[in-house]
Amino acid sequence: MGLRLNQIVLNNIYQIKDTVILFYPFNQENPSQSDMPASHTLKQWNYESQNTREFTMKKIGLLCLLVSLPVFAQSEISGMAHVVDGDTIHVATDHGTIKVRLLGIAAPDNQQSGGDEATAFLEHYAEGEPVHCTLDGTQFQMHEVGICYVAGQDIAAAVIRAGLARDCPAVSDGRYWPIERPEAQKLPLPDYCQSDSARHR
Template sequence: MANTRACLIFLAGLFVASIANANEIQGKVTHVRDADTIEVRGIPIRLDGVDAPDKGQSGYWEGKDWMKQNYSGRLVRCILTGKKTYDRWVGTCFGSKGENISVAVISAGWARDCPRFSGGRYRKYETRRSRSVPMKKYCR
């Protein structure tokens, strides 16, 4: 029993290490947390350089619903930066048609550019509605 347990712990460590060293993950979106965080094959991915409302903020539910409608259960490919924020890996994700999901959610008005982390690369995709999303202090 102790050997089985030790083996399982070792294998779990290898799995986490493989994600940490991998620069890409592909699979179905298994869960949508909000408009800037999805789970791919159960692994949480935070969209790099995107700022969306958190739970309790205006637009949270609408943005989450938009993301679910457009990406839940669908195949995506995410290029990871190697960084983590809380329990989430940071990355840029692409839909099955090759579209950048960050651009899509910002263009739809449910998130905005987070220049501290994006370098301003998504600013040109902001709309009137996306600019109404209050920017978090950590994005400035």
């Protein structure tokens, strides 16, 4: 994503460069403007319409906005899964261990009611298994955030379907809401998961 955005910005800068040259024309053989008649310069300036100049300035403004936005580059990792709790795993890769928080779900901590059950379920499902994760480039409490799969199955969805975790709507955009079990409503939903829609469910 980051490389794609950089390429888009670069391509547009080239286009803007060509347009700006039309605004400031000069003699390629003799860059000095000292001997150019003022009337010729004025004609060159009037060559571009006012609408074209306005469009170019808007384009420059849009590019400045794109450059200022944070770019979260997705990445893929694979390794062996070690379960920490119901929504956190460590992935042992060839380049070291990566801590991953499962995107879009909230399972109780081990010290909370239901936490041991969620951890035990995920251990049975994923502990020691080959796992593949798509990381979204963000972090939560010093953990990478992503969606992880064992044998092609979303492990966060498995915990949700078991009724041992809840959809975290502020993060998931409702990804897991359709499969959340009614009995999971008794589980705590952290403040960071609360969205306007979640509060009215």
